Amino acid sequence: MSPPPAATGGLSRDHDPRPDGGQNHDPRQGDRKPTVWSGGSDKSGGLPTGAQTDGSKDGPRLEDATVIDHRSLAPGVFRLRLAAPQIAARAQPGQFVHLRPPGPGPYPLRRPLGFYAADPDSGLVELVYQVVGRGTAALSQVAQGRISLLGPLGRGWRPPDALGRALLVGGGLGVVPLVPLAAQLVRDGRFEVEVVLGARSVAGLIGRDDLTALLGAERVHLVTDDGALGPAQPVTVPAARLLAAGGWDYVATCGPEAMQRLVAQAAEAAGAACEVSLERPMGCGLGVCLSCVVQTDRGRQRACVEGPVWPSRQVVWQ
């Protein structure tokens, strides 16, 4: 993914609750290039095949990443930009890192976070996360220093080879892995891309500015639960309407599982290939502990190796 993810999302409006008010500015933030994923157009989605072999060229890396910039995008939502050249060089849209929460803890488990962007040239990766518990709360306090990342992990998006139209549907922070996917699809030039984003309120529409810069406002459909932008409705409603109109070849979705399931049903009914990205509590992140299993039509598979992205038809919804 390239040029990093500079200055995404209306920096001037960002509030920054940290004591230093976000003094560790990234010199790049002036350039308002949209997030672009330059991680290669390789359809394999960056299979971490190395995790299954003892080859050391591919596969995940354990890297102490340096905090370059860390700021709040909305109440409780942060964007963390890190220098992690080994991981940036390998990341693919839809993959994730397993991040060790900083501070005394102890935090026996790492936290899985998807890539919002990664750029092999500058060696930067961007994560966007919401504070939901003690690990992300501790992370949000970090202004500088190093953070241990394990990644890239899992198998990312694998859009079909064909030409066509793609609809990406994100609920809340589920937008995160869709942003680099959109960038990749635009760069490959095979798909016309539209996005539907839903959140509780306008402030929660993370990624909207980057996606608008990338796709144009007319291709970014926004909806909120509070009705601030029109009818108050869940993201599944406009998504289903667009899908029912037909003409879609590929649908990718991420967000609450119930939402993804509804999007997948609508996509399948509309004859589009659909991929979903599922979350499970994770231990190792590497495929050994079997804590992250998802029921699929080929048995139990691991969200950290065979996932987190699956063709929706393979998922046996619980």
Add this chain to the structure above:
Amino acid sequence: MAPDMAVTVGGLAMRNPFTVASGTFGSGREYAALWASRPELVCPIPGKPLSCLGALTTKGVSPQPWAGNDGCRMAETASGVLNAIGLQNPGVEDFCAHDLGWLADQGTPVIVNVCGHSLDQYVQVVERLEESPAAAYEINISCPNVDCGGLSFGVDPKLAAKVVAACRAATRRPLIVKLTPNVTAIADIARAAAEAGADALSLINTVAGLAVDVRRRRLVFDRGVAGLSGPAVKPIALHAVHRVHQAVALPLIGLGGIACLDDVLEFLLAGATAVGVGTANFTDPVIVPRLVGELERWCLDNGVKAVGELTGAAG
């Protein structure tokens, strides 16, 4: 002079006192790949990163494939981890076909962790492995995450003795019996296992625990109970190791919450001959090779000529 780091655990010769805890390391491939990517890692056999282990303990292996538990399988606690994997594994045939051959060639002895729902099932697995390159067996009579078998054998000295005796009759390889802390008198179980022919004991398996999802007003894990591991259980594990060391003459593999060099030293001084690192692999996936180096350095700096001198030295 370099200290002698080698230990022998019930006939199993280990290059150093370190193994990994069953179920936290798979069959080693993933960690081998990650370790291989670390330039600072120096291993005894070049190109074979797992050779820096004294021994590798595999995930639990049952006679047939086990699907494991439904629902949530892992949660974090204040300083530990609750798991309810339920011993999901593809069965001994698949293990022999896909993992064991590769593993046996990694320059470290392989301890196969054996689980079963019945006495016969334990024996079946051991018998199937007798022709294989497994170096030793660890009999898991202590898993809180399955309904029949597992823990029920580990809480009753008579049943424990039966399983151990049956496995003993099936093999002459080193037989390690893994004990649960979820008992009133762990020394009684240890004695029963020793009398039935165990060569060594490993302890502890996870501590029975529970978590409640307040928002949904239900238990987090489908079976209710889950197994606690990580730093939270270390004092329980140390106590168990110390008690059992006093009670039986068998060598012990101590495990439960090891996360740093001091933890390792505590286990050795409390009576362990070797140690296992489990949950800490998730926190820091290169911790084991680092601890191997740190322990050797510590022995050198503290005039310890052979690491075995430490075992039980705390009294």
